[in-house]
Amino acid sequence: MADAATNKVAFELVTPTALAISEDVDMVVVPGSEGDFGVLAGHTPILTTVRPGVINMYTGGAITKSLFVEGGFAEANPERCTVLAESATDVSELSAADAEARLTAAREALASADEDAKEAAEKELRIAEEMVRAAGGSAAQH
Amino acid sequence: MATLKELKTRISSVKSTQKITSAMKMVAASRLKRAQEAAEAGRPYAERMERMMASILDNPGALEGAGALLSGTGSDDTHLIVVVTSDRGLCGGFNSSISRESRIRIRELHGDSKNVKILCVGRKGRDQLKTEFGDAIIDTYEGIGKAGVQFDEAQGVAAKIIEMFEAGEFDVCTIIYNKFVSAITQEVTPRQIIPVQLAEAEDEAETAAPTGPSAIYEFEPSEEEILAELLPANLNVQVFRALLESSASEHGARMSAMDNATRNAGEMIDDLSMIYNRTRQAKITSELIEIISGAEAL
Numbered sequence: 423m424a425d426a427a428t429n430k431v432a433f434e435l436v437t438p439t440a441l442a443i444s445e446d447v448d449m450v451v452v453p454g455s456e457g458d459f460g461v462l463a464g465h466t467p468i469l470t471t472v473r474p475g476v477i478n479m480y481t482g483g484a485i486t487k488s489l490f491v492e493g494g495f496a497e498a499n500p501e502r503c504t505v506l507a508e509s510a511t512d513v514s515e516l517s518a519a520d521a522e523a524r525l526t527a528a529r530e531a532l533a534s535a536d537e538d539a540k541e542a543a544e545k546e547l548r549i550a551e552e553m554v555r556a557a558g559g560s561a562a563q564h
Numbered sequence: 565m566a567t568l569k570e571l572k573t574r575i576s577s578v579k580s581t582q583k584i585t586s587a588m589k590m591v592a593a594s595r596l597k598r599a600q601e602a603a604e605a606g607r608p609y610a611e612r613m614e615r616m617m618a619s620i621l622d623n624p625g626a627l628e629g630a631g632a633l634l635s636g637t638g639s640d641d642t643h644l645i646v647v648v649t650s651d652r653g654l655c656g657g658f659n660s661s662i663s664r665e666s667r668i669r670i671r672e673l674h675g676d677s678k679n680v681k682i683l684c685v686g687r688k689g690r691d692q693l694k695t696e697f698g699d700a701i702i703d704t705y706e707g708i709g710k711a712g713v714q715f716d717e718a719q720g721v722a723a724k725i726i727e728m729f730e731a732g733e734f735d736v737c738t739i740i741y742n743k744f745v746s747a748i749t750q751e752v753t754p755r756q757i758i759p760v761q762l763a764e765a766e767d768e769a770e771t772a773a774p775t776g777p778s779a780i781y782e783f784e785p786s787e788e789e790i791l792a793e794l795l796p797a798n799l800n801v802q803v804f805r806a807l808l809e810s811s812a813s814e815h816g817a818r819m820s821a822m823d824n825a826t827r828n829a830g831e832m833i834d835d836l837s838m839i840y841n842r843t844r845q846a847k848i849t850s851e852l853i854e855i856i857s858g859a860e861a862l
Contacts, residue, residue, distance in 0.1 A: 434608075434612070436608050436609045436612050437609060438606055438609045438715045438718075438800075438801065438804055439602070439605055439606060439609075439715060440605045440608075441605070441608040441609075454784060455784070455785060456784045456785060466782060467619075467780065467781045467782065468781060468782040468783070468784060469616060469619060469620065469781045469782070469783050469784070469790060470783070470784035470785075470790070471784075471785070471789070471790055471793050494797075495613075495616060495790070495793070495794060495797070497612075497615075497616050497619065497781075499781075504612050504615075504616075506609060506612055506613060506616070506797075508715065508797075
């Protein structure tokens with residue numbers, strides 16, 4: 423657990439099947455549903471939903487790790503930041519082709535969805551779009 | 565008295581049964597290890613989810629805007645019971661203890677003139693309950709956890725529960741499952757999941773680190789919107805957890821049942837071999853007597 427003296431924030435990323443990340447970092451940027459927000463040590467307590475997107479962990483002024491999440495919940499307080507996500511994938515492991523395939527599938531599903539399924543299909547489409555963006559971003563970096 | 569040949573076949577058939585039970589025991593042991601790891605890996609998520617729930621509920625006024633998932637429908641006329649058992653037998657009292665508990669509960673509820681609906685997860689529970697409560701069984705899920713319990717399997721069950729709840733088909737939902745205590749002990753656990761029971765939530769949350777003087781959280785978007793997402797997610801987790809616990813318990817129960825069976829088969833083989841040897845000895849003795857007395861007569 424980080425204390426104020428080290429100016430680190432204890433970041434945890436938890437999925438139903440594992441404690442994916444538990445690390446002290448300088449800052450973590452979380453894609454909140456109302457906009458991205460960065461959490462430094464001493465952050466005001468906040469609870470928010472997370473939209474599909476990429477979580478960036480910063481240490482020493484550089485991104486140490488980027489993870490793609492499909493949405494979830496985030497809780498921050500002065501000592502720690504906890505993100506609950508149903509799945510988390512390292513951005514470097516995302517493949518642009520998979521993401522594109524998912525996007526195509528999502529578009530088709532939305533086109534053929536009836537009223538009931540529409541909401542779920544739209545959600546899936548948003549996830550796929552973000553996934554493509556995240557995968558593309560990582561491809562550009564390499 | 566059985567003939568030697570009969571005894572021999574008997575012994576060899578018990579021996580092959582023993583081989584099967586000991587193989588099943590070994591399979592269950594390795595599955596148990598995996599299931600136990602999965603159950604442990606799932607714990608942090610559930611704990612933190614409880615902590616978040618507690619953070620929201622600590623906030624004054626959170627309860628007012630909360631949906632029916634949290635506060636209930638205001639009545640308790642119709643109960644939904646989710647019975648979690650296994651698909652396969654040969655695991656000792658694992659399934660029958662669940663159906664016994666379910667039967668007691670359902671009879672009690674019927675006694676209070678409440679409606680009861682049953683959702684079975686696992687074939688054995690349905691088989692054991694259908695004679696008495698066949699009409700009440702709405703649906704059965706089979707094949708869950710075949711290759712380890714997956715989160716989307718739990719989601720499927722939870723989605724069905726929520727769908728029924730939103731359609732107003734029940735007021736209170738309880739899930740009955742075997743809680744994993746150790747490889748040889750399981751505990752039948754009924755847990756009310758709708759409306760959410762706060763006392764239990766707090767109970768679970770005390771394992772998590774205390775947040776100090778409960779901080780006033782900011783909510784983004786509003787508390788209601790977060791709750792609207794968090795409550796179904798919480799339900800997913802509760803169901804997932806129950807399935808994980810149940811799967812670990814099942815393998816534990818099967819392992820100890822098969823261990824007993826193997827031991828019993830061993831005892832049986834010893835007894836049968838003893839009888840076999842005595843019979844053989846008696847036969848030899850009587851043959852000798854016949855030969856000797858035949859020789860003396862000459």
